[in-house]
Amino acid sequence: MNSDLVRLSATEQRRLISSTEVSPSELLEAHIETIEAENPTINAICIPMFEAARASAKIQDNLVRSGLSETMPLLGVVVGVKDTHDIEGVRTTFGSPLMTNHLAVQTSLHVQRMIDAGALVVGKTNTPEWAAGSHTFNPVFGTTFNPFDRTRTVGGSSGGAAAALATNMVALADGSDMGGSLRNPASFCGVFGLRPSIGSVPELEHGLSMVELATAGPMARTAADLSLLFSVIAGFDPRDPLSFDLPSTNASLKTRRKGAMDSSPTSPLRIGVSADLGVAPLDDVVRSGFADRIRLLREAEQLDGTVELIDIALELTEAETVFRTIRAMSFANTFGDLINKHPKEIKAEIIQNTEEGLALSAKQILNALDLRERLIQKLNRTFFEFDYLLTPTVGVLPFPAEIRFPTEVGGKQMSDYIGWMATCTAISATASPAISLPAGFIDGLPFGLQLVGPPKSDLKLIDVAGKLSAVFG
Known part of the structure; x- marks a missing residue:
């Protein structure tokens, strides 16, 4: 039964919750069981958050029973969050030894939108060191392996997210993309990955916002699921000078x-x-x-x-x-001082x-x-x-x-x-x-x-x- 549940699309899982055929807690446990079976050889989920997710699921069980869940499009849907995006009180390591014990003090904007929509964050997903490169390995958590050949790469830098989706550990995942970090791992793992228009998914952590190459974005196993997650994380925020609202439907x-x-x-x-x-x-x-x-x-x-x-x-x-010039400029802005202090790390x-x-x-x-x-x-x-x-x-x-x-x-x-x-x-x-x-x-x-x-x-x-x-x- 659990393996059948986790193979369903996120939209179908959400329908089952709405119809009370399955509870958020039951759906979460099915995904945790899958993680415990698959993750030891894949290494997609690098920071499990099982107990926090269980506490949230119990609250959602009551919301469903009370008929108060229909305004939350992701209620009960199990998601992974890339280990470059913050969740308050949870480690964000960026796969770097310098950040192994770094606790986030504020949740990233698009992640907060996912949580507010009812998503159950089951864990952080693995990434290359500082999300640099399209091969997911780092000295903190090691290498993430391809579910279709566990001697090969999943790509990156959203490699843990893609592998977790491909093995049904999560129903949806976020990622980010500067030079292909949503698209390459999606291709290597047989899922969908959208690099959105810059500004459609607002961010408060831009370094050089007016010449930005990077953006957060959604990953999913189906196009409908991708659209569902994108509709949650996209939309204007006045604190991001590049952000805008997409029309509800695109004109021809x-x-x-x-x-x-x-x-x-x-x-x-x-x-x-x-x-x-x-x-x-x-x-x-x-x-x-x-x-x-x-x-x-x-x-x-x-x-x-x-x-x-x-x-x-x-x-x-x-x-x-x-690409190379703007990327190098961005790296100089982000890592210049850090390299001076920690050149060997x-x-x-x-x-x-x-x-x-x-x-x-x-x-x-x-x-x-x-x-x-x-x-x-x-x-x-x-x-x-x-x-x-x-x-x-x-x-x-x-x-x-x-x-x-x-x-x-x-x-x-x-x-x-x-x-x-x-x-x-x-x-x-x-x-x-x-x-x-x-x-x-x-x-x-x-x-x-x-x-x-x-x-x-x-x-x-x-x-x-x-x-x-x-x-x-």
């Missing part, structure tokens, strides 16, 4: 296209297809796997007449300079990125900001011709967990831990939301597609991603 994106006034309101969505955005290295297995999936989508009866997939020549050549990649940021000239920074504007305009012009853009999420399949990052992709040598993620980092440099959607398996390992939309198209993006993913079962 066809109004963005040239000649849209003459087109039928029922004309198919036009999705531009690019394997590599003109910049990203891809392993042969990924390139061929992507081509196979485009063929399946074009042949899918359930999409017939509703979607057109059109190959496009798009080259986001500005993206690497933009921070991993080498962070030190390297921080030193690159400290060495930047004003001219280099201004050039990157100018290039970013050009890049955003280039992609937005694409959305006058197409509703969405579709790419592989990642240029590689999940790689062996004992290596730090792939050193060669598609015959190209990788000089650091960033270059292999170029399909994601190129989009991070823009203002567009992007989602990794499950697209079946290659050689027994999950494979994801990245769907990109115009700024603030997040809700419709989730809906379309669900329809595309359904083609792959």
Whole structure:
């Protein structure tokens, strides 16, 4: 019975609670049982919060019996919170030895929204040290392993979240994404991960808010669940200068296209297809796997007449300079003083990125900001011709967990831990939301597609991603 419960979608679990077919406490215990069975070999949940969750569930049991639970969309839904996001009185370690015993004094805004909506936080999910890199290992909690091959990585930095979802330890999870940290692990674990439009999920911990690359976002096993969590954590907060309210439903994106006034309101969505955005290295297995999936989508009866997939020549050549420069600047701002005080207790990649940021000239920074504007305009012009853009999420399949990052992709040598993620980092440099959607398996390992939309198209993006993913079962 418990294994059946945890396999259900979050929306179905919430329905069962509303109908009193299952109580919040019963649902929580089913997830705790799953964590105790799966986590010892996966290492997704790094800080369990079982007793606090049990106390909250008992209160919710009474709310359900009293008929007072219907205003809480996540009541009884078991969630994981990334160990970079704060919960008051609970450790936030960032996977760093420097923060092993750090107790948060205030709950992160989007996490508080989840709790206020009734979510039961069962634990913190594992992340790379300081969430840097897309391979989840750190000196505090160790490595998180892929549920589909426990010798391989889950990606990162929201790797613990993705693995916990894939093994039904949680029904929903949060994460964050600077260069792919919601999308890469979602692809590697066969779940959905949304990098929202910057500002849609407000944050109070921005370092350089007006040039921000990073954002919190939702992860889930189904598109409907992703939409549910996103609807809870998104929305304006006056304390975040970038925040805004998304419309309750996104207007038709066809109004963005040239000649849209003459087109039928029922004309198919036009999705531009690019394997590599003109910049990203891809392993042969990924390139061929992507081509196979485009063929399946074009042949899918359930999409017939509703979607057109059109190959496009798009080259986001500005993206690497933009992403690397702004990321380095952000690292210098975040880690500069910390590295001076504790140079031996921070991993080498962070030190390297921080030193690159400290060495930047004003001219280099201004050039990157100018290039970013050009890049955003280039992609937005694409959305006058197409509703969405579709790419592989990642240029590689999940790689062996004992290596730090792939050193060669598609015959190209990788000089650091960033270059292999170029399909994601190129989009991070823009203002567009992007989602990794499950697209079946290659050689027994999950494979994801990245769907990109115009700024603030997040809700419709989730809906379309669900329809595309359904083609792959």
